[in-house]
Amino acid sequence: MKTKKTTIHDIAKELNITASTVSRALNNNPRISEATKKAVLGMAKDLNYQPNNLAAALRKGKSQLIGIIVPTINRSFFSSVIRGVEEVANKLNYRVIVSQSNEDVDNEIVTLNALLNARVDGILVSIGKNMDRFEHYQELIKKGIPLVLFDRTTNEISTSQVIIDDYLGGFQATQHLIKQGCRKIVHFTNVNQVNIYKERYRGYREALKEYDIPFDESLVYKSNMQLADGRECAEKLLASKTAFDAIFSASDYAVVGAMQVLKENKIKVPDDVALVGFSNEPFTSFTDPALTTVSQFPIEMGQAAAESFFEILNSKKKKFIPQKTVLQPELIIRASSLKLDK
Amino acid sequence: MKTKKTTIHDIAKELNITASTVSRALNNNPRISEATKKAVLGMAKDLNYQPNNLAAALRKGKSQLIGIIVPTINRSFFSSVIRGVEEVANKLNYRVIVSQSNEDVDNEIVTLNALLNARVDGILVSIGKNMDRFEHYQELIKKGIPLVLFDRTTNEISTSQVIIDDYLGGFQATQHLIKQGCRKIVHFTNVNQVNIYKERYRGYREALKEYDIPFDESLVYKSNMQLADGRECAEKLLASKTAFDAIFSASDYAVVGAMQVLKENKIKVPDDVALVGFSNEPFTSFTDPALTTVSQFPIEMGQAAAESFFEILNSKKKKFIPQKTVLQPELIIRASSLKLDK
DNA sequence: AAATTTAATGCAATCGATTGCATATTATAA
DNA sequence: TTATAATATGCAATCGATTGCATTAAATTT
Numbered sequence: 001m002k003t004k005k006t007t008i009h010d011i012a013k014e015l016n017i018t019a020s021t022v023s024r025a026l027n028n029n030p031r032i033s034e035a036t037k038k039a040v041l042g043m044a045k046d047l048n049y050q051p052n053n054l055a056a057a058l059r060k061g062k063s064q065l066i067g068i069i070v071p072t073i074n075r076s077f078f079s080s081v082i083r084g085v086e087e088v089a090n091k092l093n094y095r096v097i098v099s100q101s102n103e104d105v106d107n108e109i110v111t112l113n114a115l116l117n118a119r120v121d122g123i124l125v126s127i128g129k130n131m132d133r134f135e136h137y138q139e140l141i142k143k144g145i146p147l148v149l150f151d152r153t154t155n156e157i158s159t160s161q162v163i164i165d166d167y168l169g170g171f172q173a174t175q176h177l178i179k180q181g182c183r184k185i186v187h188f189t190n191v192n193q194v195n196i197y198k199e200r201y202r203g204y205r206e207a208l209k210e211y212d213i214p215f216d217e218s219l220v221y222k223s224n225m226q227l228a229d230g231r232e233c234a235e236k237l238l239a240s241k242t243a244f245d246a247i248f249s250a251s252d253y254a255v256v257g258a259m260q261v262l263k264e265n266k267i268k269v270p271d272d273v274a275l276v277g278f279s280n281e282p283f284t285s286f287t288d289p290a291l292t293t294v295s296q297f298p299i300e301m302g303q304a305a306a307e308s309f310f311e312i313l314n315s316k317k318k319k320f321i322p323q324k325t326v327l328q329p330e331l332i333i334r335a336s337s338l339k340l341d342k
Numbered sequence: 343m344k345t346k347k348t349t350i351h352d353i354a355k356e357l358n359i360t361a362s363t364v365s366r367a368l369n370n371n372p373r374i375s376e377a378t379k380k381a382v383l384g385m386a387k388d389l390n391y392q393p394n395n396l397a398a399a400l401r402k403g404k405s406q407l408i409g410i411i412v413p414t415i416n417r418s419f420f421s422s423v424i425r426g427v428e429e430v431a432n433k434l435n436y437r438v439i440v441s442q443s444n445e446d447v448d449n450e451i452v453t454l455n456a457l458l459n460a461r462v463d464g465i466l467v468s469i470g471k472n473m474d475r476f477e478h479y480q481e482l483i484k485k486g487i488p489l490v491l492f493d494r495t496t497n498e499i500s501t502s503q504v505i506i507d508d509y510l511g512g513f514q515a516t517q518h519l520i521k522q523g524c525r526k527i528v529h530f531t532n533v534n535q536v537n538i539y540k541e542r543y544r545g546y547r548e549a550l551k552e553y554d555i556p557f558d559e560s561l562v563y564k565s566n567m568q569l570a571d572g573r574e575c576a577e578k579l580l581a582s583k584t585a586f587d588a589i590f591s592a593s594d595y596a597v598v599g600a601m602q603v604l605k606e607n608k609i610k611v612p613d614d615v616a617l618v619g620f621s622n623e624p625f626t627s628f629t630d631p632a633l634t635t636v637s638q639f640p641i642e643m644g645q646a647a648a649e650s651f652f653e654i655l656n657s658k659k660k661k662f663i664p665q666k667t668v669l670q671p672e673l674i675i676r677a678s679s680l681k682l683d684k
Numbered sequence: 685a686a687a688t689t690t691a692a693t694g695c696a697a698t699c700g701a702t703t704g705c706a707t708a709t710t711a712t713a714a
Numbered sequence: 715t716t717a718t719a720a721t722a723t724g725c726a727a728t729c730g731a732t733t734g735c736a737t738t739a740a741a742t743t744t
Contacts, residue, residue, distance in 0.1 A: 005700095007699095007700055007701080008700070008701065008702095009700075009701095017723075017724085018723070018724050018725080019700085019701075019702090019724095020701095020702075020703075020723075020724065020725080020726095021722085021723055021724075022701095023700095023701060023702060023703085024702090024703090024723090026701095027702090031721075031722065031723080032722070032723080033721080033722060033723090036722080036723085050455070050458055050459055051459050051700090051701080052400070052459070052461060052699085052700050052701070053459045053460050053461060053701095054396055054399050054400045054405060054460075054461045054699085054700080054701090055400050055699070055700035055701040055702085055729090056700080056701050056702070057396050057701090057729090058394070058396045058397055058400055058699090058700085058701080058702095058728095058729045058730065058731095059700080059701055059702045059703085059728070059729050060701085060702070060729085061729075063396060064460075065439075065460070072425065073421050073422075073424050073425040073428060074418065074421040074422040074424070074425040074640075074641070075421075076416065076418065076421075076624075078421075079415050079416040079417075079418075079420075079421035079424075080415075080416040082415050082416070082421075082440065083414065083415040083416040083442065086415060086440060086441060086442060090441065090453070090456070093456070095439045095441070095456065095457070095460050096439065096440055096441070097407075097437045097438065097439050097440075098424065098428060098438055098439075098440050099428060099432065099437070099438070100425065100428060111432075113392070114432070114435070114437065115437070116392055117392055117393050117394070117395045118395050118396075118406075118407070118437050119394060119395060119396045256628050263630070281624075282418075282623075282624070282625055283624055283625030283628040286598050286625040286628055286629050287628050287629065287630065288605070288629065288630040298416075299416070347730095349729095349730055349731080350730070350731065350732095351730075351731095359693075359694085360693070360694050360695075361694095361730085361731075361732090362693075362694065362695080362696095362731095362732075362733075363692085363693055363694075364731095365730095365731060365732060365733085366693090366732090366733090368731095369732085373691075373692065373693080374692070374693080375691080375692060375693090378692080378693085393730090393731080394729085394730050394731070395731095396729085396730080396731090397699090397729070397730035397731040397732085398730080398731050398732070399699090399731090400698095400699045400700065400701095400729090400730085400731080400732095401698070401699050401730080401731050401732045401733085402699085402731085402732070403699075
């Protein structure tokens with residue numbers, strides 16, 4: 001029952017040639033005659049040969065494996081990125097090993113080492129929220145192991161990145177609200193001012209400026225941006241009696257929390273208050289009213305990250321200059337912000 | 343710059359011992375003295391040694407890699423399963439390679455072979471929707487490669503499975519509606535009667551029976567269960583003028599579509615029509631009213647699948663009797679079905 | 685003190701594929 | 715016909731860790 005697996009040596013023996021020839025034939029090496037190639041391929045099929053990538057990987061020093069580290073796998077955004085990576089990688093005969101950091105640096109380091117031990121040919125990573133140590137990544141660069149950062153990045157690490165233009169997303173979202181006639185636009189942002197939130201915030205301010213709307217710091221609410229946080233912010237907002245006619249939230253979750261509170265207080269969305277979120281989480285099209293939000297094209301981001309990785313890989317000889325790929329976000333307009341043209 | 347990676351031979355040379363001793367020391371083999379172990383560990387750290395799993399895998403014939411195949415990675419249910427698998431696997435020092443079949447048999451076969459070439463120690467798979475060929479999996483069993491099916495399974499393959507009790511889920515959902523006073527309960531099910539839908543349907547019928555409610559075939563709507571299908575079914579339903587006071591849908595998507603149509607027709611949820619979905623998709627808590635649904639515990643399913651895999655792996659010697667793990671679903675009661683006790 | 689265990693380490697083959705450097709064979713040129 | 719080039723294949727080392735089977739040295743028994 002436990003039949004020994006066929007190797008190139010078995011094929012070689014059957015055909016009275018050597019393993020080297022078989023190896024070359026399988027790799028379509030021009031030094032091998034067409035006749036032998038055909039014979040080898042035929043025998044390989046007959047013997048149900050399955051190449052052992054481990055052996056090849058060991059010898060060649062490349063495993064055809066890519067490691068990807070995300071904070072959590074089961075978040076729509078990240079799983080979509082993974083999907084994108086997988087698509088590109090598989091086409092080029094690479095496999096993808098996934099792992100999660102759970103937003104914890106120590107965990108991230110352990111995970112990273114495990115991937116290195118598995119001898120992945122490179123790493124794609126979206127850095128966790130409160131990460132402040134990057135030596136383990138800088139170490140990678142030194143070792144010459146391809147590294148690509150996506151979405152949550154940092155300039156502390158000199159390597160290729162794929163991000164979306166969060167500034168533009170923030171600008172477009174705010175501009176859209178302004179065009180809908182809103183003037184007192186609240187902004188929900190993250191207490192933790194990592195790049196992406198900083199940029200969305202910047203886009204918000206810039207849009208206000210462009211339309212000559214004075215910026216009012218008291219309209220900016222910082223939180224952890226989960227649903228409950230959104231509720232809390234909305235409650236504080238209402239309690240403060242501040243007038244406002246829109247909320248642009250840098251997170252879909254937070255804005256849904258706010259939507260709930262507004263509804264509970266009989267405030268009409270979008271008529272009294274227009275809402276715009278960020279990320280185009282799948283649930284945004286299911287709320288009532290459906291949420292206007294900004295798509296980050298996660299699958300495309302994954303594809304771009306994978307492509308970035310292969311670029312580094314293929315230019316290994318020369319010094320590679322880190323590339324920054326910036327994807328364009330897209331404002332997805334739904335009912336929650338449509339005051340006009342209904 | 344391109345510093346050669348340290349191997350056990352480097353450590354051995356430094357300490358004037360052999361690689362075998364180093365290997366044994368690193369593996370905490372009792373035949374090695376504490377003193378040498380300490381020395382080896384110290385030197386390993388000094389030289390920044392990172393074990394090469396490929397080499398070990400080649401020699402030992404096991405890669406510490408698990409392959410997982412799902413129809414699509416970026417679906418909440420599947421990515422959560424992957425998360426569960428990853429958690430269990432990582433603790434045992436295994437890595438997870440993900441890949442998707444995109445609901446296509448040929449693709450599935452290609453993918454499976456790629457995983458085998460990568461020499462994964464086993465495969466976890468959720469079979470695609472319209473899959474009718476299973477030889478490639480039966481082949482696996484013959485070769486003695488551990489295989490675990492989860493969620494979408496088939497009895498054509500004699501191996502361990504992890505599923506939830508869909509029958510019970512269907513029963514509980516229906517029972518809940520009955521207890522809320524509903525008597526004319528519509529059921530949305532899949533045209534494609536794979537196991538899971540068949541079972542949910544069976545649970546529905548059995549609950550009716552138990553409460554002496556006559557089964558009415560005209561209340562059963564078959565579709566592809568996407569949002570648009572749900573809308574369509576609801577429209578047909580309304581057009582038919584059939585009286586009904588609840589919908590139990592075997593899919594969350596379809597029931598949200600129905601909810602939209604009901605609202606558009608000023609039919610009150612849950613007062614006029616109570617709604618229950620299935621799967622506990624993340625968006626179900628964001629609809630208005632929030633959806634009552636059935637949780638399938640995807641993370642737990644992933645964990646169970648991984649554990650099942652390790653059981654097969656560890657009992658390799660003797661003949662392993664396939665295990666069927668049946669997880670209990672849980673009815674998550676939210677506003678969409680609550681007519682009473684509000 | 686000789687014989688026998690026990691403990692600690694070394695030797696060398698092995699896992700399966702790849703590849704630089706021969707070698708053998710045939711075809712072409714001189 | 716001999717020298718030269720081109721073609722096809724073989725030899726053997728290599729990638730890095732593991733492991734069955736010695737071997738050596740120290741400890742214990744008789």
